Amino acid sequence: ALTKRVACADGIHTATNEACCALFPVMDDIQANLFDGGECGEDVHESLRLTFHDAIGFSFTEGGGGADGSIIIFSDIETNFHANIGIDEIVEEQKPFIARHNITPGDFIQFAGAVGVSNCPGAPQLEFLLGRPPATAPSPDLLVPEPFDTVTSIIARFADAGFNSSEIIALLSSHTVAAADHVDPTIPGTPFDSTPFTFDTQIFVEVQLRGTLFPGTGGNQGEVESPLEGELRLQSDSSLARDSRTNCDWQSFVGEQVKMQTQFKAAMSKLAVLGQDVSQMVDCSEVIPVPPPPVTLEAFLPAGLDMNDIEQACATAAFPILTAQPGPVTSVAPVPPS
Ligand code: HEM
Ligand SMILES: [Ca+2]
């Protein structure tokens, strides 16, 4: 179909809606100066986490404006919430970008998340809608889930924001490009899967492996044993992979790159506009770059492990049979700090 495009004032870009033209200089700035020239590193990971921590501040019963930028506008309040530990870093890094462009914090947070994820091989091209007004109040506390929450409590919290249990698992695809800095503060940058720079399905494989060790110290709140040196497992991910309400959804993404991409994208589209009036927003998804494909498409077992190390949890389907990477057991390298 032919869509009428307008020329942007920069003389370089075109857009279906002129309002989207303003996003190109923002994108160039964050790619060069926040994401180190287009990497899928720590700042992208933190920016993706921030999209969630801003948006999930929404409740049908407790209030909260959702994806409204309140976590930046009222950072003095929200970064002190226990579940937001460490989020102050990316909040302070993003503030100067917002100051030098004409964009609201709510729009910037979701835009940076979508552009950032496009740097990760294997990710879907996320939607981006423009037009979130500035937040007028901080989010109430206790709306962001904690890694030590029970599955019952996590499902209830997401339901109170409009998400079903399948959408929770789809959103947790995000933990494929992720590491923890504060769960075990002795080992910052410890990834949740062995490929923290690739948006693959390894998170769904590796969380299903039998836990055998703590990568740093034991006894941290919200952490359970992982299968590999250098890899950290959240108690919440572990429980969701094993609970009968969510284990088949979890397993269903193993090796299913396109399914994961499709469902993550759909759930992120909902998350990014929580609490917003979509009828007042402009679709600028065309501005978001198309991510590179993953280097390897096949899901695998980490070297030295075999199918006996998988803790089958879904009662109605067998875990896909995977091949181990060659060689002896390896350890996972940390994600370097930004
Ligand atoms: C049950 C829900 C969830 C829980 C309990 C949870 C918990 C956590 C925790 C504890 C960390 C480590 C933070 C640190 O110590 O640095 C983390 C990291 C992260 N989370 Fe989640 N999370 C959840 C859902 C989500 C969702 C829905 C998204 C995005 C859509 C997300 C994206 C991320 C990312 C990208 C990181 C890595 C940040 C980095 O590497 O710096 N999480 N999450
Ligand atoms: Ca990964």
Ligand SMILES: [Mn+2]
């Ligand atoms: Mn981090």
